[in-house]
Each structure stands twice: as C-alpha cells, then as structure tokens.
Amino acid sequence: MTGILPSQTLAQMIESGALAATDGFEPGQIQPASLDLRLGRTAYRLRASFLPGAGRTVEDRLNGDIVMHRIDLSEGAVLETGCVYLVPLAERLALPEDVSCAANPKSSTGRIDVFTRVITDGAQAFDAAPAGYQGPLYLEISPRTFSVLVRPGARLAQIRLRRGSPAPLKEITLGVDLTGGESGVIGYRARRHSGLIDLENLGGHDPADFWEPVPARGGRMVLDPDEFYILASAESASVAPDEAAEMAPIATEIGEFRAHYAGFFDPGFGWESAGGAGSRAVLEVRGRDVPFMLEHGQAAARLVYEALEAPADAVYGASGSHYQAQGLKLSKHFGGWG
Incomplete structure (x- = not known):
C-alpha cells in the first residue's frame, strides 16, 4: 500500500x-x-x-x-x-x-x-x-x-x-482570472499598516480596514513590488474522493511574482456531489523586485494530484467547509466580502 x-x-x-x-x-x-x-x-x-x-x-x-x-x-x-x-x-x-x-x-x-x-x-x-x-x-x-x-x-x-513514495497522478496548470465577472472585482490588495487580526475572531474583521478591491481593467493588472494580493484561478478545480492535491508555485522564471503559500486540497474539494461544483483555487500572490504586468489566463500555479492509500471516510465539504464552492474569497477572519 x-x-x-x-x-x-x-x-x-x-x-x-x-x-x-x-x-x-x-x-x-x-x-x-x-x-x-x-x-x-x-x-x-x-x-x-x-x-x-x-x-x-x-x-x-x-x-x-x-x-x-x-x-x-x-x-x-x-x-x-x-x-x-x-x-x-x-x-x-x-x-x-x-x-x-x-x-x-x-x-x-x-x-x-x-x-x-x-x-x-x-x-x-x-x-x-x-x-x-x-x-x-x-x-x-x-x-x-x-x-x-x-x-x-x-x-x-x-x-x-x-x-511509500508514490508517483504523482497528474499535474494541472491554473491561470489567473482577471475578468472580474459580474462584480467587476478581480482581487484584493492588502492595505499596509492595518490593524490587528485576532485569529479567534472569525468573521469579525471589516475587510475594508485591511483590503482594497482591485477592479477589472481589460484583463490586465500590474503587480507592484512586494505587495500582497488575493486573486482567483480562471479554471475551476476539483479533487476526487480517492485523491488529494497540493498547489505548487509555477517556476519563478515565468515572471516577477510568487503565487500561493498554502497548498493542501483535501479529497472532495470542488467535487459536485460534496457541494463544491465550480470551486476556484484562491491565489495568494506577491510581487517581486519590479512591477509586473499580469495577463488574464496567465499561468500562476499548478495542482499536483496524488492517490490516497484508501478512500477517505469523509470528504471535504461534508461538514460545510468554509472554502467549498469558493470563488474569489478572503480568509474566514473577514465578513462581508467574497
């Protein structure tokens, strides 16, 4: 096994x-x-x-x-x-x-x-x-x-x-969504010198005190050096009940930015029967040394899939997981946006 x-x-x-x-x-x-x-x-x-x-x-x-x-x-x-x-x-x-x-x-x-x-x-x-x-x-x-x-x-x-050392099942490249959809917002840019985030105060922080919405502008945006953004993938993502996935950054030579700190996707994420149809991957993006023009659909991260040793007894979303069926979404510490 x-x-x-x-x-x-x-x-x-x-x-x-x-x-x-x-x-x-x-x-x-x-x-x-x-x-x-x-x-x-x-x-x-x-x-x-x-x-x-x-x-x-x-x-x-x-x-x-x-x-x-x-x-x-x-x-x-x-x-x-x-x-x-x-x-x-x-x-x-x-x-x-x-x-x-x-x-x-x-x-x-x-x-x-x-x-x-x-x-x-x-x-x-x-x-x-x-x-x-x-x-x-x-x-x-x-x-x-x-x-x-x-x-x-x-x-x-x-x-x-x-x-053991199982080989990955597959890898899927994800691009970034810069269209904005109906909301016209493609992401959020962190405000510097904001207040304190109490990690136990879920939903209790006003997002306007910590984030600035980034409006859509023709499928492009400029990442400022060392600024932090929340964006979303252009593609939906799903993980079967007998698989798990990890999000890994795209090779650094493709551009002046780093995408994604967190990376575990549990079995059932984005799975239709678990209530996750249409789930997007949220991208945590930081600009690097120089301003960088990001285009809609540009590769930003990849999902690496592996098999489970056995199907899990419970799948992601079965107990109402916060990020199931997500689009562009801030962390659960904020209420009111996304």
Whole structure:
C-alpha cells in the first residue's frame, strides 16, 4: 500500500501513538487527508530563521544565541509583522519506517499573508519529516502584512502523511482570472499598516480596514513590488474522493511574482456531489523586485494530484467547509466580502 493517508488511517495512528499531542487531540483536527497542528503555550522571537541540521535538535539551537526573547501565549500575544517567531507545537510524531510527513500553511493562514514553516529535529529542509521520524514539531511564523493575535491551540498549519513514495497522478496548470465577472472585482490588495487580526475572531474583521478591491481593467493588472494580493484561478478545480492535491508555485522564471503559500486540497474539494461544483483555487500572490504586468489566463500555479492509500471516510465539504464552492474569497477572519 502506498499513497496519502486518509482520515480513518490518521485516527488509527492517533490510537497507536504514532501521532501524539499534549492534552490529546481536539474535534475537527483530522481532515479528510490531513491533520491540523496547534500552537503550544510559548513563542520564541528569533534573530533569524534557521534549520537545525543533521544530528542537531531545535532545542539545541534555541539554547544558543538565536533567541531574542521568550513570549507566553497563554493570555494571547501579538506576533508583529517583519518578525520571525518559533512556536513548539502540541503535536509530535512517532512515524512508522514507511511513512513520511509533509506540511503546509492552512488556507486561512496564507490568505492573511502569515508565512509559516514546520521544522523538525535534524531538519535540513522545511515542511518535511522523513519516514520513521520520531520527535517534536515546531512552527516558524512570520507575519508579512498584518500583525496577528494568537493563543495556544491556534491552528496555522497542517500535515499530510504519505506511505511509500508514490508517483504523482497528474499535474494541472491554473491561470489567473482577471475578468472580474459580474462584480467587476478581480482581487484584493492588502492595505499596509492595518490593524490587528485576532485569529479567534472569525468573521469579525471589516475587510475594508485591511483590503482594497482591485477592479477589472481589460484583463490586465500590474503587480507592484512586494505587495500582497488575493486573486482567483480562471479554471475551476476539483479533487476526487480517492485523491488529494497540493498547489505548487509555477517556476519563478515565468515572471516577477510568487503565487500561493498554502497548498493542501483535501479529497472532495470542488467535487459536485460534496457541494463544491465550480470551486476556484484562491491565489495568494506577491510581487517581486519590479512591477509586473499580469495577463488574464496567465499561468500562476499548478495542482499536483496524488492517490490516497484508501478512500477517505469523509470528504471535504461534508461538514460545510468554509472554502467549498469558493470563488474569489478572503480568509474566514473577514465578513462581508467574497
């Protein structure tokens, strides 16, 4: 058996101790083909991002000179833009020798321009744990545009477990929609120097305080350097109940922009029988060094599909998932737009 582990297998791994957590797991952490990760009670403000390297633990590095100060998250704490933090996660792994792990920001995390990466002991790369890994998990957090208020238990990232090394089933390239449809809005541009986003206050932030609508202008737009945009794919996307997908950026040589931080698409996303017909992929786009003219339909990202080890017991959208059947849509922290 090879493939992405479905929800019922993740539950079995919790029962066996291959997936463990401080104070146990909470309802809703297990997704159709992924597991949400939760922040612990302490954050470390770092001088710089780092990888521990082979044979070294993250704790070894934290005991060095890379930590600027320690922050107690118990009553809530603000993580500020332009800073790098490291938070020990509530979950830890004791993976079987044939199971590896990949990590990604959750959709709502990427859509507010909070950059996250999972780190393990001995890591020489971010967002990955090798087959058989046993040890803690840590989350690097760097808010890029909006400062955020976080508390223990906040779910900013997720992991996906893979048995063996299955080859991808297919790849699909997605273009960007710059027509605007009936609304005439093709996207949203983040306002700099906005207020604080409370990650627990879902739907409670006025989008006008944080975003500027971008009107359609003849199927073109100019990406300004280092500005952050929310756009949508021109094509609809769907993931069958026996598949999972990950969104990956298009090669950087095609243009001066970076698309998509978050990338896991669980089985059932966009699937008609799960209420997802017509779902678009939301693109988190950042301009690079020079202004860049983006054209309607221009390639912006690609979906890489993999088979599940077995069909998941539940599919995305079965419990009213926030982003099922989405078009152009902001994160669930905002109410009123999209």
